[in-house]
Amino acid sequence: MRGPRTPRNVKSGLGFGPTVHVTHLECGLCGTRHDADKLHTVCEKCGGSLLARYDLGRIAREHTPGELESGPNNLWRFAPLLPVGEERHRYTLGEGSTPLLEVPDLVRELPVNQVWVKEEGLNPTGSFKARGLCVAVAKNVELGAKAFAIPTAGNAGTAMSAYAARAGAAAHVFVPEDAPAKILMTLSQLGAHVTKVKGLISDAGKACADFVKANPGVMDVSTLKEPYRAEGKKTMGLELALHFGWEAPDVVVYPTGGGTGIVGIEKAFRELNLLGWTKDQMPRLVTVQAEGCAPVVTAFDEGRETCDFWTGATTKAAGLRVPKPFADRLVLRALRASKGTAVRVSESEIDQGCARLARTGIQASPEGGAAWAGFEKLVGTGWIRRDDRVVVFNTGSALAY
Amino acid sequence: MRGPRTPRNVKSGLGFGPTVHVTHLECGLCGTRHDADKLHTVCEKCGGSLLARYDLGRIAREHTPGELESGPNNLWRFAPLLPVGEERHRYTLGEGSTPLLEVPDLVRELPVNQVWVKEEGLNPTGSFKARGLCVAVAKNVELGAKAFAIPTAGNAGTAMSAYAARAGAAAHVFVPEDAPAKILMTLSQLGAHVTKVKGLISDAGKACADFVKANPGVMDVSTLKEPYRAEGKKTMGLELALHFGWEAPDVVVYPTGGGTGIVGIEKAFRELNLLGWTKDQMPRLVTVQAEGCAPVVTAFDEGRETCDFWTGATTKAAGLRVPKPFADRLVLRALRASKGTAVRVSESEIDQGCARLARTGIQASPEGGAAWAGFEKLVGTGWIRRDDRVVVFNTGSALAY
Numbered sequence: 001m002r003g004p005r006t007p008r009n010v011k012s013g014l015g016f017g018p019t020v021h022v023t024h025l026e027c028g029l030c031g032t033r034h035d036a037d038k039l040h041t042v043c044e045k046c047g048g049s050l051l052a053r054y055d056l057g058r059i060a061r062e063h064t065p066g067e068l069e070s071g072p073n074n075l076w077r078f079a080p081l082l083p084v085g086e087e088r089h090r091y092t093l094g095e096g097s098t099p100l101l102e103v104p105d106l107v108r109e110l111p112v113n114q115v116w117v118k119e120e121g122l123n124p125t126g127s128f129k130a131r132g133l134c135v136a137v138a139k140n141v142e143l144g145a146k147a148f149a150i151p152t153a154g155n156a157g158t159a160m161s162a163y164a165a166r167a168g169a170a171a172h173v174f175v176p177e178d179a180p181a182k183i184l185m186t187l188s189q190l191g192a193h194v195t196k197v198k199g200l201i202s203d204a205g206k207a208c209a210d211f212v213k214a215n216p217g218v219m220d221v222s223t224l225k226e227p228y229r230a231e232g233k234k235t236m237g238l239e240l241a242l243h244f245g246w247e248a249p250d251v252v253v254y255p256t257g258g259g260t261g262i263v264g265i266e267k268a269f270r271e272l273n274l275l276g277w278t279k280d281q282m283p284r285l286v287t288v289q290a291e292g293c294a295p296v297v298t299a300f301d302e303g304r305e306t307c308d309f310w311t312g313a314t315t316k317a318a319g320l321r322v323p324k325p326f327a328d329r330l331v332l333r334a335l336r337a338s339k340g341t342a343v344r345v346s347e348s349e350i351d352q353g354c355a356r357l358a359r360t361g362i363q364a365s366p367e368g369g370a371a372w373a374g375f376e377k378l379v380g381t382g383w384i385r386r387d388d389r390v391v392v393f394n395t396g397s398a399l400a401y
Numbered sequence: 402m403r404g405p406r407t408p409r410n411v412k413s414g415l416g417f418g419p420t421v422h423v424t425h426l427e428c429g430l431c432g433t434r435h436d437a438d439k440l441h442t443v444c445e446k447c448g449g450s451l452l453a454r455y456d457l458g459r460i461a462r463e464h465t466p467g468e469l470e471s472g473p474n475n476l477w478r479f480a481p482l483l484p485v486g487e488e489r490h491r492y493t494l495g496e497g498s499t500p501l502l503e504v505p506d507l508v509r510e511l512p513v514n515q516v517w518v519k520e521e522g523l524n525p526t527g528s529f530k531a532r533g534l535c536v537a538v539a540k541n542v543e544l545g546a547k548a549f550a551i552p553t554a555g556n557a558g559t560a561m562s563a564y565a566a567r568a569g570a571a572a573h574v575f576v577p578e579d580a581p582a583k584i585l586m587t588l589s590q591l592g593a594h595v596t597k598v599k600g601l602i603s604d605a606g607k608a609c610a611d612f613v614k615a616n617p618g619v620m621d622v623s624t625l626k627e628p629y630r631a632e633g634k635k636t637m638g639l640e641l642a643l644h645f646g647w648e649a650p651d652v653v654v655y656p657t658g659g660g661t662g663i664v665g666i667e668k669a670f671r672e673l674n675l676l677g678w679t680k681d682q683m684p685r686l687v688t689v690q691a692e693g694c695a696p697v698v699t700a701f702d703e704g705r706e707t708c709d710f711w712t713g714a715t716t717k718a719a720g721l722r723v724p725k726p727f728a729d730r731l732v733l734r735a736l737r738a739s740k741g742t743a744v745r746v747s748e749s750e751i752d753q754g755c756a757r758l759a760r761t762g763i764q765a766s767p768e769g770g771a772a773w774a775g776f777e778k779l780v781g782t783g784w785i786r787r788d789d790r791v792v793v794f795n796t797g798s799a800l801a802y
Contacts, residue, residue, distance in 0.1 A: 073498060091762075092500070092502070093502065093520070093762050094502065099475065099493070101495065119494070119525075122495055122524070124520075126798070158764075162762035163762060164762075165759065165760055186799065189764070191759065354590070358566065359592060360566060360567055361492075361525070361562075361566040361567035361591065363559075363563065363587060363590070398590070399526075399587075
């Protein structure tokens with residue numbers, strides 16, 4: 001008698017069987033409902049980002065937090081709270097379940113007691129982008145998509161290409177012409193069709209949009225221009241809740257480019273609160289941006305609801321080089337609703353942040369270095385208090401640079 | 402009332418409390434016993450590799466497989482079978498618990514039904530080296546070491562430097578002069594002292610040995626020249642047993658440079674069999690090497706017990722560029738005792754192996770590409786049979802290259 005065909009749960013294995021708890025899609029701005037059984041990009045009425053809505057009552061009746069704890073060791077652990085119905089479309093490369101690292105050596109001399117680094121660099125393709133693109137590719141393939149397009153400074157493109165390859169779909173990637181050679185090589189190895197575009201990521205975005213318009217069969221998975229990347233990012237918040245025994249940490253410090261991280265983490269805790277799995281908890285969400293490209297920080301400081309386009313964006317943290325996040329309203333709303341804040345850091349502070357993390361063995365991306373620098377700044381001003389439980393996100397590995 | 406100070410187990414968190422089940426160290430060649438409470442390098446009598454021996458009867462009485470399954474989501478999940486006694490010395494960067502990926506798209510047309518890729522690229526610093534150096538640094542620091550030295554083609558050095566940083570110890574790294582600039586940058590960021598050496602990894606090894614001789618406080622953690630890296634590698638075998646519900650897969654295909662992977666996986670199943678947690682099971686262990694450096698394959702084919710030094714070693718898979726593994730006897734013995742085999746692949750087969758894995762979204766290192774190529778070769782010859790459950794190791798991420 002042979003053992004089970006399918007190995008057990010360490011980053012693989014058993015799932016939940018089919019679950020389809022998504023009821024509809026809702027525009028994050030005007031609230032218009034959209035059918036969740038069809039492919040969608042943005043709101044048909046106002047062009048806003050669509051968000052997936054779930055039958056939370058049914059989820060609460062049919063599932064338990066304990067069940068998620070013993071689920072597979074990847075983001076499909078949270079399948080009941082994700083939009084993909086069929087197990088065969090839950091493509092995995094081992095994303096999620098990333099470590100929450102204690103960093104006692106880094107905070108010994110700071111007036112703060114409880115700090116962790118969420119190490120997203122251990123995701124496939126080396127960054128948190130894997131989460132959003134895992135779910136976006138899976139759900140859109142389930143709904144019939146056979147090709148994807150994305151503008152990218154690097155990590156989003158490799159993540160999309162990896163999951164498209166995994167799902168047997170085509171990948172079209174639009175990169176600024178100064179994209180690192182290494183990224184281009186990785187993209188080509190993963191079988192992506194790569195187009196170099198003059199200018200910034202926003203220009204690559206326009207080229208991508210044109211391409212998709214001319215090729216109706218291709219699904220645009222730009223940040224928050226389709227509903228499901230945010231669902232994947234949501235798993236960062238769900239994992240934090242699980243880490244902390246179904247509570248929220250007090251503060252989450254997140255390096256912000258396009259903003260799905262912030263939007264996803266807020267959505268996670270909103271849904272968990274409605275489920276009753278967490279008790280009316282929400283971390284104070286902090287956006288960190290680079291001085292050379294800080295549209296969200298500026299709008300936050302000035303009390304505005306949208307960002308101006310940031311002219312001449314420049315920072316070594318390529319993931320932060322987003323001159324105007326498409327979902328600026330949602331990001332700013334999440335920062336304010338959570339009683340969070342926004343802070344900018346200089347290029348040399350980014351370097352120092354990376355160096356600090358390296359001192360405890362963490363190979364952080366510049367975005368992660370920025371987050372750490374922003375954290376130290378907020379400790380310095382007293383905004384982060386001694387007893388706050390703080391999670392700082394390293395969104396990617398230095399290896400991916 | 403606040404929640405628990407320490408978050409839960411997703412790649413962090415709760416351990417087992419103190420466990421010290423190591424009884425002594427034993428020479429793998431001549432069997433001489435050594436005291437496990439002191440720092441050791443190799444056998445004082447014959448110079449062979451020392452292996453940790455445990456009180457397996459006591460482990461079987463005090464622990465259960467189920468306990469390991471619910472342990473922390475890193476390699477300290479296996480703490481009762483590892484040498485580090487005190488929790489404070491169980492330094493973690495989130496190593497281990499790597500995904501076991503199904504690859505249906507790659508085997509559809511091959512006469513083999515059950516194949517998985519063990520994705521070691523998701524370890525900290527991007528390779529399986531993290532496991533061995535995590536445990537080696539932890540145990541030697543527990544025994545009083547404050548500085549480490551290693552010769553490296555890249556990944557072992559970054560792994561050692563990361564864990565040394567984590568443990569607050571000094572790192573001295575000896576690299577061949579053609580080491581990639583990226584590796585050098587990473588090493589320097591992690592605070593390592595780097596020395597470039599003319600020639601191959603074997604020359605770097607000599608320089609490292611000289612340095613250690615001249616600096617008695619520095620611990621040499623070269624492959625199998627101290628007892629504990631093999632213990633870390635052992636966790637790859639322990640994880641396989643856990644994946645397969647405390648059974649062994651039938652075949653493990655492993656790209657072999659220094660050989661601790663093979664030795665560690667064999668040791669895992671030997672110990673599990675003695676514990677009774679697996680029932681007299683051992684996977685057939687397969688070494689894959691590059692045509693340009695295949696000392697183990699040659700010795701295996703010729704029925705010899707040791708390897709000759711391979712002159713003019715050359716292959717793009719830097720981790721396989723080991724002209725004569727220090728523990729050649731142990732590696733060859735493990736291959737034969739497990740009814741395994743050894744196979745060599747060309748540089749173009751390595752490229753094809755990487756390309757195949759990329760087609761399903763896996764960014765493999767050249768070593769991983771070599772393993773896949775070796776696997777396909779053994780399917781072609783019929784050595785791997787249709788119903789074999791096969792695990793092919795991708796030992797590192799392409800990102801680390």
